[in-house]
Amino acid sequence: MEALGMSDDLLIVIVDDDQSAREATGDLVRALGFQAVEFCSAADLLKSEERGRMTCLIADVQMPGMNGLDLYLQLSASGTPPPTVLMTAYRDEAMRERAVEAGVDFYLEKPLEADQLLACVRSAIEHRDEPARQGPRPH
Amino acid sequence: MIDKQGNVPLLLSTIPPNRSQRRLAGWVLAILVIALVVTAPFSRIRLAETAPLLLAYAAAVLFVEVLTAALLLSLFAIQKSRAVLVLSAGYLFSGLLVIPWALTFPGIFTAFGLDAGLQSTAAIAAVRRLSFPVFVLAYAALKDQEDLALWPRASIRTVIAAQVLLIAGLAAGLTWTIIQADQLPTFMVDARDVAPLWRYVPAAAIGLYLVGLVVLWLRRQSTLDLWLMIVLCTLVIEIALLSYLGGGARLSVGWWAGRLYGLASASMVLLVLLSETATLQARLARSIHSERLARESRLTAMEALSASIAHEISQPLASMVTNANAGLRWLDKEIPRIVEAQAALERVVRDGHRARDVVDGIRQLFRKGTQDRTSVDMNSLIKDVLRRSADEARFGRVSVESDLDPNLPLATGSPLQLQQVISNLVANAVDATSAVTGRPRIVRIITRLRASREILVSVEDSGPGIADTLKDRIFEPFFSTKPDGMGMGLMFSRSVVESHGGKLWVEDTVTSGAIFRFTLPCSDWTGASDTELRQ
Structure with missing residues (x-):
């Protein structure tokens, strides 16, 4: 699919309850050269088969039901969590601290800028040193 | 701070007395009359060694009257009323004349060689006695005239200074003239007893007091007017004691009792001014607080x-x-x-x-929503709401009754919003009533057509009612008496009703509960033309 063809095996999962934000983030991730799959709730992701294949998780913090941080904690509790980028429309220092303490790699404020998101995703993937997954080199 | 008539509201000289002030004034008058009746039989007994007390009395009167004048002047500075200015002049003049009156009193300052002629004290007393009611009359006459609202601040200060200088000069000049005069009217036969000529002075004073009372009564408006009437009554009693019951003899029981009346009367306006100032201050502080x-x-x-x-x-x-x-x-x-x-x-x-x-x-x-406006049958809207809230009411064992006017005309508006208003009011009433014990739990909803062709909807409950202090607050956003309440319901309801051209308010029931009522214009020709005008 992607011209440089290196990231077909790199699956980025996007979880956001807001449809327009979800579609926008998914498309940006694809434009940056990754494969993206979108979910409208944490519960949907946890039920899905993509759960085991994801390279990186990008989730909204404020969601009804299970929020982004809850999702990360749930994934940590059931094994090694994927590299995770949480994003939020509200500046909330307490939430940011809790997220960083819990081990979330990046905590971004919306709107997402392409360069920033790309850097975060790359860095999140590289820092995890997972032998099976080499960082993509999209351009 | 200035009302439509240009009056400064909430001042002693502008607010009408309330019921408790009128009652208090009545009590003061009654006590004074009782005291008069009690002292009357002893009033001719002479008390020989009481002359030194006179100085204390004079000092007290001077202090009280000058203070009263000062407070009245501060009232004038705000209200700029000529009448108040004149009244303060009266108090100042009367207070200042007490100084020469006491200093020339026979036997008081002999040692200092200040003892003036036998008639001086009486002449000063006569001027003081007759001038005060004249000032009060002038106050009563000027009271309805336009205030000097347009005077700039600086010139108000000038007016006050000029008045104080004028009155002080007048008092000093008068004293000088009386002491220097070769020929004074013969008011006294000796240091203690009055001459026949004196009897014209109390008679004239009583005449002036009575005229003052009548004029004040006819033109009475403010709390100040009320207390000035009491002051004049006290002065009538004073002069009766001094000149008639005490037989005109100085330092008798009646004379001293009269002096005490004089002091009471001088203090009265001062006390009222002070207490009103404190009350107003408190009221102001409260209103600033609630405004905040x-x-x-x-x-x-x-x-x-x-x-x-x-x-x-x-x-x-x-x-x-x-x-x-x-x-x-x-x-x-x-x-x-x-x-x-x-x-x-x-x-x-x-x-x-x-x-x-x-x-x-x-x-x-x-935008006060004009969208989705249709003809609404309030009765059927209410029936819908009651059918839906029936479960809730049964749960709280509340009996919900309705008394709907079958000839109610249609209203114009948003059925959805009006339905929300009714269900909100009914839910509140059911909530309030379900906690009640020991009396029937009833919520009644009534529709009527008012004579003014307005639809009136009342939601009445037998709950605990709403404390007076909360009556205004319940319509504020985020104010709720319920533990899980958002505090938006009544605010929303009121704004919906008002955007439909109606009013929503709360009343007490005859027993103990609350009635929320709202009105809506009906959609006959008046309502229709109203809608057209708005569009």
Whole structure:
């Protein structure tokens, strides 16, 4: 699919309850050269088969039901969590601290800028040193 | 701070006396009369060694009357009323004349060689006695005249200074003239007893007091007027004691009793001025406090509203930026991905529309909604609401009754909003009533057509009612007496009713509960033309 063809095996999962934000983030991730799959709730992701294949998780913090941080904690509790980028429309220092303490790699404020998101995703993937997954080199 | 008539409200000289002030004035008068009756039989007994007390008395009168004059002047500085200015002049003049009166009193200052002629004290007393009611009469006559509202501040200060200098000069000049005069009217036969000529003075004074009383009674408006009438009554009693019951003899029981009346009368306006000032201060502090509370609650509402607006708008804006970024990335590829870029731009357009819809929605919220207005049958709306809230009422064992006017005309408005108002009021009434024990739990909803062709809907409950202090607050946003209440219901209901051209208010029932009532214009020809005018 992607011209440089290196990231077909790199699956980025996007979880956001807001449809327009979800579609926008998914498309940006694809434009940056990754494969993206979108979910409208944490519960949907946890039920899905993509759960085991994801390279990186990008989730909204404020969601009804299970929020982004809850999702990360749930994934940590059931094994090694994927590299995770949480994003939020509200500046909330307490939430940011809790997220960083819990081990979330990046905590971004919306709107997402392409360069920033790309850097975060790359860095999140590289820092995890997972032998099976080499960082993509999209351009 | 200035009302339609240009009066400064809440001043002693402008507010009418309330019932408790009138009652207090009545009691004071009654006590004074009783004291008069009690002292009368002993009034001719002479008390020989009491002359030195005279100085203490004079000092007290001077102090009280000058203070009263000062307070009246400060009242004048605010209200700029000529009448108050004249009254303060009366108090100042009377207070200042006490000085020469006491200093020339036979036997008091002999040692200092200040003992003036036998007639001086009496002449000063006569001037003082007759001038005060003249000042009061002038006050009563000027009281309805226009205030000097247009005078700048500086010239008010000049007026006050000029008046004080004038009155002081007048008192000093008069004293000088009396002491220097070779020939004074023969008021006294000796240091203690009055001559036949004196009897004209109390008679004239009583005449002036009575005229003053009548004029004040006829033109009475303010609390100050009320207490000035009491002052004149005291002065009548004083002169009766001094000159008639005491037989005109100085230093008798009646004379001293009269002096005490004089002191009481001089203190009266001062006390009232002081206590009213304190009361007004407290009232002012309270109103500033409640004003601040109201502003804070408006601010809280504004904050909540702007937070939700910010959220609603920032979501599509954030998506627009992300989509635009994606679009740029698609175009930035070696072979630009036109189709994907196009899709991203289409999403930018869609999000832009979404943001605009949010803004439109907010605008609709504040434009007193004329949308979705149809003819509404309030009776059937109420029946719907009651059918739906039946379960809730049964749960709280509340009996919900309705008494609906079968000839009720239609209203014009949004059925959805009006339904929310009714269900809100009924739910509140059921909640309030379900906690009641020991009396029937009843919620009654009544519709009537008022003579003014307005529809009146009343929701009456047998609950504990609403404390007077809460009656205004319950309509404020975020104010709730319920543990889990949002405090938006009554505020919403009131704004809906008012946007429909009606009114919503709360009353007490005859027994103990509350009645929420609201009116709506009915959609006959008056209502219709009203709607047309608004569009």
